[in-house]
Amino acid sequence: MNPETSTPSKAPRLSVGPCQYFWQKDSVERFYAEISGSPVDIVYLGETVCAKRRALRPEDWIALGRELAAAGKEVVLSTFTVIEARSEMGVVRRFCENGEFMVEANDVAAVRILRELGLPFATGPSMNIYNGATLRHYHRLGLRRWVLPVELGREALKGIRAEAKLADVETEVFAYGHLPLAWSARCFAARYHDRPKDQCNLLCLDYPTGLPVNTREGDRFLNLNGIQVQSGLICDLLPVWRDVVDAGADILRLSPMPQGTLESIHALRRAILGDGAALASRCERPGPICNGYWYAEPGMVRARLAK
Numbered sequence: 001m002n003p004e005t006s007t008p009s010k011a012p013r014l015s016v017g018p019c020q021y022f023w024q025k026d027s028v029e030r031f032y033a034e035i036s037g038s039p040v041d042i043v044y045l046g047e048t049v050c051a052k053r054r055a056l057r058p059e060d061w062i063a064l065g066r067e068l069a070a071a072g073k074e075v076v077l078s079t080f081t082v083i084e085a086r087s088e089m090g091v092v093r094r095f096c097e098n099g100e101f102m103v104e105a106n107d108v109a110a111v112r113i114l115r116e117l118g119l120p121f122a123t124g125p126s127m128n129i130y131n132g133a134t135l136r137h138y139h140r141l142g143l144r145r146w147v148l149p150v151e152l153g154r155e156a157l158k159g160i161r162a163e164a165k166l167a168d169v170e171t172e173v174f175a176y177g178h179l180p181l182a183w184s185a186r187c188f189a190a191r192y193h194d195r196p197k198d199q200c201n202l203l204c205l206d207y208p209t210g211l212p213v214n215t216r217e218g219d220r221f222l223n224l225n226g227i228q229v230q231s232g233l234i235c236d237l238l239p240v241w242r243d244v245v246d247a248g249a250d251i252l253r254l255s256p257m258p259q260g261t262l263e264s265i266h267a268l269r270r271a272i273l274g275d276g277a278a279l280a281s282r283c284e285r286p287g288p289i290c291n292g293y294w295y296a297e298p299g300m301v302r303a304r305l306a307k
Contacts, residue, residue, distance in 0.1 A: 011272050012245045012252050013263060015042035015172060018078040018104070018124075019256040020225060022181060022204035025055040027258075032064055033215075034262055036071040039269040042251065043068050044077040047094060048106055048124070050187070050226045051088045052202065058094045065101050081106040081126045082183045082227060103142075111141060120144040125174055126183070130156075145170040147253065150179045150235070152245045153294040159244075160183025161248045170250045176238055176264055177255025178210060178223050179231035179290075179299065188224040208258050219286065233300055234291040238268050239279050240291070 016035055019028065032182040045061045045068075047053050056064070058073060065075040077095045080088055089109065096103050096113040098229065105111045106124040115171045122145035129135050129146055130237070137147070148157055161171065174180075189211055210223035210230055220232035234257075237244055241252060254261055263282055270278035292301030 010078040010245060010250075012241065012249060013041040014268060015251050015253045016040050016044065016261070016265070017174070017253045017255045018044040018048045020049055020178070020228065020230070021208055021210065021256070022050070022053045022202065022226070023055065023208060024205065025260075027208075030193075031256060032068060036068055036073065038262060038265050038267055040073065042074045042076060044076045044078045044104055046080050048078050049183070049228045050204070051080060051085070051091065052200065053204065053226075058091055058098075060289075061095075062098055062100065062204070064306065065122050075100075076102050076122060078102050078104040078124060079110040080105050081124070081180075082185065084105055084185060085110055086300065090157050101178070104130075104147075106283070111138070115141045118142070119208065122172075123147065125150050125180060126130050129160070132160050135160060135164040135169065136164065138164055139164075139169055143169060144206050145251075146174060147172045147174060148249075150174050150181070151293050151299065152294050154243065155296060157203070157247045157249070171248050172251035173237065173249040174235065175241065175244060175252040175254060176236055176261075176268075177257060178225075179232060179235045179293075179307060180228060181231060184227050184229075189226050192224065199237060231290060233288050233302075235291060235293075235299075236289040237291055237294055238264060238271075240294070241268065244294070 045065050069075050077098060079092045079095055083089055092110050094114055096110060102122060103114060103123050104122040106126045120142050123143060125147040129170040187197040187200060189204055190197050193203055204226045210225040212220060212232060213222040213224060215221050222232045223230035254264060267282050290300045290302055292303050293299040294304040297303050
């Protein structure tokens with residue numbers, strides 16, 4: 001059976017993950033104004049990569065969340081992945097105590113705060129949930145939704161869900177965008193420019209989709225995004241969305257990019273509604289793609305579709 005043409009057991013919801021890049025405030029507001037009119041169900045807001053990126057304050061993210069909620073979107077606030085200072089913990093606590101929106105914890109510090117507050121929460125792809133026992137542990141703490149770690153694939157997802165046996169936990173899969181692979185206390189972008197991290201002058205603003213790293217042969221290998229390392233290629237599981245859903249995904253996540261995100265959202269929604277040519281007709285997919293992790297192959301591989 002070809003996953004491009006098979007009938008899924010259910011229609012997935014669509015989400016827009018937190019923006020991984022550093023954009024000016026007006027660019028962020030313009031992007032989410034477009035998202036408010038798009039056919040996505042869930043929008044994640046917040047800075048998850050670097051605490052120096054302060055174009056929007058926590059209050060600005062919350063205000064933006066209210067606008068998106070008024071447009072009918074489910075809003076989730078996403079926390080830092082790497083926490084290095086007491087001031088950063090203050091931002092995490094402000095999100096956790098917002099009183100309006102669910103929180104996506106990207107570090108166990110946020111999980112602890114949410115547990116103390118007795119609040120349900122989601123976890124992002126940076127949380128190391130690799131088996132059903134771990135998923136059940138976080139469920140006891142309040143987990144209601146999790147994002148599959150990006151290096152795992154179809155068979156791993158099936159195994160974790162079968163082991164956990166949690167009918168009330170939603171599963172989300174990162175389906176489009178540069179994969180978030182690793183984080184460091186050091187800033188790769190600042191090092192590239194021979195600057196100290198504390199004197200970076202916010203140079204990430206110059207790289208709205210990250211700083212590309214090529215091999216000696218000229219092939220795209222990685223993306224440097226401040227303290228974050230991403231895949232150089234764009235992960236695109238949208239053409240095999242049926243396969244992803246049948247493996248256990250309730251939600252498909254698209255990661256914000258300056259070009260191609262809105263078109264991909266609309267194309268995916270049309271495909272879910274039955275337009276078989278919608279995804280193939282996309283013209284703004286920015287660069288080569290990969291999908292190897294989904295098939296338990298090297299991540300940068302563009303694997304054949306499963307039969």
